[in-house]
Amino acid sequence: MTGQRSTVTREATSRVCLSEQAWGYLLAGPAFLLVGLLAVLPIAAALWLSLHRRLPIFGVEEFVGAWNYVQLWSDDRFWAACRTTLYFTALSVTAELLLGLWIALLLDGLTSIRGGSPRWAQVMIILPWAVPTVVSAQIWAWLYQPDYGLLNYLLRQAGLATAPIDWLADPDWAIHAAVMMDVWKTTPFAALLLLAGLKTVPGDLYAAARVDGAGAWKRFRLITLPLLMPIVVIVLVFRTMDAVRVFDAVYVLTGGGPGNTTETLSIYAYKTLFQTLQFGYGSALATAMFLIVAALSSLYLLLLRRHLRDVA
Amino acid sequence: MIARVILAFCAVFVLSCTPAGDQPDGRTLLVFKHGKLSGDGTVLSNLLREFEQRHPGVTIREELLPASSDQQHQYYAMNLDGGQAPFDLLGVDTIWVQEFAKAGWITPLDTLLPLGERDQFFPGPVEAATFEERLYAVPWYIDAGVLYYRRDLLDRHKLSPPQTWPELVRSAKLVLDAEQDADLVGFVWQGKQYEGLICFALEVLRSNGADLWEGDQERARAGLRFLRETIAGHRITPLSMSMADEESTRRIFGDGRALFMRNWPYARSLLEREGSPVRGKVGVVPLPSFPGYASAPVLGGWLLAVPQSSPRREAAGELIRYLTSPSVQRLVASELGYNPTRRALYYDETLAVARPGLKELYPVFLGARPRPVTPYYLLLSQAVQPEVSALVVGLKTPRETLEAVRRHTERIVGQRAPSVSAEGL
Numbered sequence: 001m002t003g004q005r006s007t008v009t010r011e012a013t014s015r016v017c018l019s020e021q022a023w024g025y026l027l028a029g030p031a032f033l034l035v036g037l038l039a040v041l042p043i044a045a046a047l048w049l050s051l052h053r054r055l056p057i058f059g060v061e062e063f064v065g066a067w068n069y070v071q072l073w074s075d076d077r078f079w080a081a082c083r084t085t086l087y088f089t090a091l092s093v094t095a096e097l098l099l100g101l102w103i104a105l106l107l108d109g110l111t112s113i114r115g116g117s118p119r120w121a122q123v124m125i126i127l128p129w130a131v132p133t134v135v136s137a138q139i140w141a142w143l144y145q146p147d148y149g150l151l152n153y154l155l156r157q158a159g160l161a162t163a164p165i166d167w168l169a170d171p172d173w174a175i176h177a178a179v180m181m182d183v184w185k186t187t188p189f190a191a192l193l194l195l196a197g198l199k200t201v202p203g204d205l206y207a208a209a210r211v212d213g214a215g216a217w218k219r220f221r222l223i224t225l226p227l228l229m230p231i232v233v234i235v236l237v238f239r240t241m242d243a244v245r246v247f248d249a250v251y252v253l254t255g256g257g258p259g260n261t262t263e264t265l266s267i268y269a270y271k272t273l274f275q276t277l278q279f280g281y282g283s284a285l286a287t288a289m290f291l292i293v294a295a296l297s298s299l300y301l302l303l304l305r306r307h308l309r310d311v312a
Numbered sequence: 313m314i315a316r317v318i319l320a321f322c323a324v325f326v327l328s329c330t331p332a333g334d335q336p337d338g339r340t341l342l343v344f345k346h347g348k349l350s351g352d353g354t355v356l357s358n359l360l361r362e363f364e365q366r367h368p369g370v371t372i373r374e375e376l377l378p379a380s381s382d383q384q385h386q387y388y389a390m391n392l393d394g395g396q397a398p399f400d401l402l403g404v405d406t407i408w409v410q411e412f413a414k415a416g417w418i419t420p421l422d423t424l425l426p427l428g429e430r431d432q433f434f435p436g437p438v439e440a441a442t443f444e445e446r447l448y449a450v451p452w453y454i455d456a457g458v459l460y461y462r463r464d465l466l467d468r469h470k471l472s473p474p475q476t477w478p479e480l481v482r483s484a485k486l487v488l489d490a491e492q493d494a495d496l497v498g499f500v501w502q503g504k505q506y507e508g509l510i511c512f513a514l515e516v517l518r519s520n521g522a523d524l525w526e527g528d529q530e531r532a533r534a535g536l537r538f539l540r541e542t543i544a545g546h547r548i549t550p551l552s553m554s555m556a557d558e559e560s561t562r563r564i565f566g567d568g569r570a571l572f573m574r575n576w577p578y579a580r581s582l583l584e585r586e587g588s589p590v591r592g593k594v595g596v597v598p599l600p601s602f603p604g605y606a607s608a609p610v611l612g613g614w615l616l617a618v619p620q621s622s623p624r625r626e627a628a629g630e631l632i633r634y635l636t637s638p639s640v641q642r643l644v645a646s647e648l649g650y651n652p653t654r655r656a657l658y659y660d661e662t663l664a665v666a667r668p669g670l671k672e673l674y675p676v677f678l679g680a681r682p683r684p685v686t687p688y689y690l691l692l693s694q695a696v697q698p699e700v701s702a703l704v705v706g707l708k709t710p711r712e713t714l715e716a717v718r719r720h721t722e723r724i725v726g727q728r729a730p731s732v733s734a735e736g737l
Contacts, residue, residue, distance in 0.1 A: 056393045057415040057687055077698070146552045147495075169555040171705045257505025258554040258701030274386040276694045277393075 043151050043290070050283035057277055078285065080260060081268040082292070088175060088250075088264060089296075093181045096239055099183065100190025103219075105192070108198040123191070129188040139251035140181040144168050144253075168254055171261045175243040178250045178262055185249065186242070190235045197231030198224070203302065226311060233304040237297050242277035265289045336625035340370045340627050346403030347384050347614075348376045351579070351648040359643065363634050370627055381405050381507065385690075397619040400628040404449055404617050406682055407507075407689050413443035415620040418617040420446040424629050433653050436611040440682040448617060450636050451653035453644070455612030456680035457515050458673070460565060460573040460583070463595040465491070473597045477516070477538055479733040480572060480600050487571050498548025500561040501574040501627035505701035508557055510693050511610045512574055513539060513700050514683060518608035519601035524696065525684060525721045529714060536601075536703055536710035544706060554704045561705065566590060577611060577673055581649045598676050611680040613653070645670070651677070668696060688724050695720035 018026070053064045072078050107121055128136065129244035143150045144167035155161040167177040201224060209219045247266035250256070256271070269289065273282030349356060360372045371488060375385045385408060390399045392412065404412060407731035412418045425447055430438050459480075461473050469487050474480035484498030502508035514524060517535035522528050542549040551562070558575055562582065565573040568589040573579075583594045598607040616635060618628045634640060641652035646666035651673060657663055658674040696717050703713040 026635075057390075057411050059415070062551075166555075167553045169552045169705070171707055254555065255505055256698070257701045258503075259704040259707040260505065260698035261707070262699070271694055274389070275382060276691045277389055278691075 006216045046286055046290075049279060052280045054279040055277065056279070064280070068281050069288075071281065072284055072288060077260070077263075077268060078265075078288070081263050081265045082288075083226045084175065084262060085244055085246070085264045085266075085289075085292075088179060088182075088246060090178075090238060091179045092186075092243050093236065093239045095179070095183045096187045096190045097235060099187045100194050100235065101232075103187065103191040104194035104198055105224075107195050123197075125191055126188045128185050129192075131185070133185065133248045134158045134252050136185055137181060137249050140177075140184075141168070141253055144177055169258060171258050174254055174258060175264045178246075178253055181253065182243070182246065182249050186239065190239060193231055193235050193238075194228065201227045216307075229307050229311075230304060233300050237300050240296050240300070241293050244289065244296065265292075321341075328386065332397065338369070340624055342370060342372045342401060342624060342627055342631060343375055343399040344372055344401040344631070345375045345377060345388075345399040346401075347381070348379045349648060349650065350379070355644065355647045359635070359640055363625040363631060363703050366634075367627070367630065372631065375399065388412070388417075392619060392621075395621055397621050400618065400619055400622040400624045401631060402619065403452060403614045406437060406539070406611055406613055406615065407693070409441045409449045409615060409617070410685055410687045411441050412617065412689060413448040416620055419620045419622075419625060420448055421450060421618065421629065421632070422447050424633055425450055427649055432655060434655060434677050434680070436680045436682050437613060437615060437653055440611065440685055441615055442685075443687075449615035450617075450632050452614045452616045452636060453641075453650040454653045454677050454680070455576045455578070455651065456609035456673075457511060457574055457612075457632055458577055458609065458676055458677050459597050459599050460575060461595045461597065462568075462571050462590065464593040465571055466595075472598050473595060474572075476603050477519070477600045478603070481542070481546050481548060484571055488548065495569050496549050497564070497570050498546075498568045499542055499572040499574075500549065500553055500556065500564050501542075502557055502561060503549075503553040503701070503704045504555050504557050505697050506557065506692060507697070509700055509704070510683070510697060511612070514610050515574070515599055515608055518610075518681065519599065519605050521602075521605045524714075524717055525692065525725075527719075529718075532714055536700075536713055538602075539700075540703055540706060540710065543704065551705070554701065573732075577651055578649065580669060595635075596672065598679075606681065607676075609676050609680045611682040613651075633712070690726050692721060696723060 050068055051063060051065055052061065053067065064218055104127060107125065110121060129140075141147075146152055146164045146166045146169070149167070151167065152161065152164045155165070165173060167173050183247055205223050205227075207224060214222065232258050245266055246264055247270065250262050250264055251270070254262045256267045265285065266289065269282055269285040272285055274277050344360070357374060360374060364370055365371060377387055384403075385405070388402060388404070388408075391399075392415070397417075402418075404418075409418075413420075425433075430447070433451050434454055436456075437454055438447070440448055441449040441451065459473070465487055466473065466483065469483075469490055471483045471486070474483050480499065488496060488498055501512050503512075510524075513536070516539055517523055517532050520531045520535045520538075522531035522535055524532065543551055543553065553664075556564075558579070561570075561573055562575060562579045565575075566583050567590060577596070578593070580596060582588070583590055585591070599609055601607045616632045618625050618632070622628060636653065638654055638657060641654055642657055642660060642663055644650050645652045645657065645663055649667070651670070652658070652663075655674070655678075658671055659676075663670060684692060686692075699708065699713050699716045700718070702708040703710065707721050708716070
């Protein structure tokens with residue numbers, strides 16, 4: 001578009017005295033502004049708030065520097081929430097990635113045998129992800145119900161459990177029950193992304209490998225996995241970000257109990273911000289969560305970069 | 313996503329076209345914000361229409377919030393903190409009045425309820441609504457913990473309703489042993505990590521002459537031990553109670569699967585309604601206590617308040633006067649089952665017909681004590697909930713729990729004049 005136009009209007013442009021670079025900034029300006037307003041500004045505001053002691057009930061509003069962060073360091077409840085969050089993240093993301101990969105491979109296999117795309121299978125798979133989290137958490141709360149719950153009924157029928165398991169009330173089980181629900185809900189998301197990745201692997205690579213006598217496992221390990229790596233990292237980044245910030249799934253299931261064993265960072269931040277109205281301290285908690293997500297994401301990207309360099 | 317954004321913009325546009333307040337035709341618009349009441353919603357709106365007829369020129373718009381107390385608190389805090397609350401009248405939980413008054417969010421209402429008239433109401437809610445010797449809210453309806461029991465089961469085993477906790481344990485064990493019913497449990501109560509757990513824990517500790525936050529540690533530990541023992545030692549309470557709230561305990565008891573239940577009075581009408589498996593088999597008595605101490609129900613319920621920012625305080629006050637009047641309270645009590653805050657109604661002839669069990673609640677409400685009456689209460693409760701919940705599931709001993717509770721309390725209340733050097737908040 002600019003090719004023809006620019007020769008014609010060069011004179012006009014030079015009259016306005018704007019270099020190409022300046023034009024570029026001018027045109028990209030609105031987009032920058034929008035991103036700034038929607039993303040950077042709120043983050044900056046939360047950071048600024050976290051440097052204050054703000055308790056509207058007591059009319060307290062003062063700048064305290066890093067005081068909230070010093071408090072955070074000696075707050076046992078914060079560290080417990082960190083441990084719970086990271087445990088939840090590690091378990092759920094690992095399970096989601098492995099299960100998602102398995103489902104993606106199955107779906108990919110279906111496609112190549114039948115030729116056509118098995119739309120119904122994809123729709124079936126994506127369903128749990130389409131249900132609003134609060135709704136599915138409520139459904140799972142019923143499934144976990146120790147006396148009437150479907151889960152205990154199935155276990156008893158299968159002869160795997162003699163006494164009913166208190167999925168949510170037992171402090172050893174509660175967090176794992178939350179993980180299971182999260183895995184059920186978000187594995188489809190991982191599977192769909194990975195399936196898209198599998199479609200990009202050229203078929204002739206497999207054909208060539210077959211000719212060379214490579215078995216299924218070898219083909220998977222030497223062709224599929226390396227080429228899928230960028231997608232795997234994307235899945236990891238997305239899922240980790242979501243898992244570290246997990247709120248509604250766990251909050252609806254357990255409210256953070258019993259004995260705080262399922263209180264994640266978001267739940268602690270929510271209670272601090274909205275139930276006890278400690279806006280400064282709550283913002284510090286939210287900022288800490290942001291930093292954890294940022295650190296984990298950078299770690300993944302670093303690993304991806306190293307992997308890509310090794311491949312090259 | 314885009315559709316949602318457009319919808320949100322439309323909503324903002326529509327709302328901004330109908331601002332609360334005086335309308336162009338000179339009418340006064342009052343916005344009444346409160347949590348959804350259970351039962352027939354038209355009962356309250358009909359009452360509001362009647363008020364409008366009596367006060368020409370006043371229109372009331374009722375705006376409902378979700379029934380969850382936490383969500384309502386969040387909504388009120390965000391809107392009142394802005395200084396321009398979009399409502400003129402609000403329903404407040406007993407435990408919020410101190411906080412809202414301290415923050416200057418709600419206005420004193422002494423003139424609505426002069427000192428001389430306050431003893432027409434139960435003392436608990438009035439105490440909860442009094443901040444620095446001024447009244448900030450008028451009691452709307454009242455709640456307190458009570459003990460539900462299965463009359464048929466106790467009769468069959470020739471037992472009377474328990475008056476002490478050890479008696480409750482004995483009766484429960486006896487009935488459970490004799491019935492040999494795998495589905496029957498002894499005693500259900502609210503053990504989830506939330507405000508309801510604090511209510512029950514306070515009721516147990518206070519009925520042993522102790523308290524969570526301060527005072528005698530020996531008796532407080534004994535109370536905490538009892539709480540845990542119902543699950544682990546006496547085995548009259550299932551572990552699943554550590555996730556139970558009012559409704560889940562009400563359902564277990566309502567299915568006929570529990571002998572005793574601690575709950576608020578609201579459950580009674582639901583247990584007695586047509587088709588209920590326990591209809592006609594339920595009794596209600598004051599909560600038991602430990603030998604030598606009195607039953608100690610915790611106060612619940614709601615009050616009505618007016619935001620400081622409302623320019624229509626006079627009209628709002630008029631509406632409060634109406635909603636808390638004897639005739640309206642009588643109607644709400646008989647139609648919706650909410651319990652009046654005016655004491656005289658408990659001896660009212662017409663109400664005695666519509667609500668036969670009401671009279672028995674009088675001594676319970678009279679003795680109901682509020683949770684700590686301080687603006688710090690929500691901080692206290694929030695800090696202590698995880699500790700008591702940990703006790704219930706056996707993660708902490710009574711000693712460890714009490715030490716942690718006292719530590720939190722000292723940290724929060726010990727810094728009455730908040731300053732940078734203070735630790736904690």
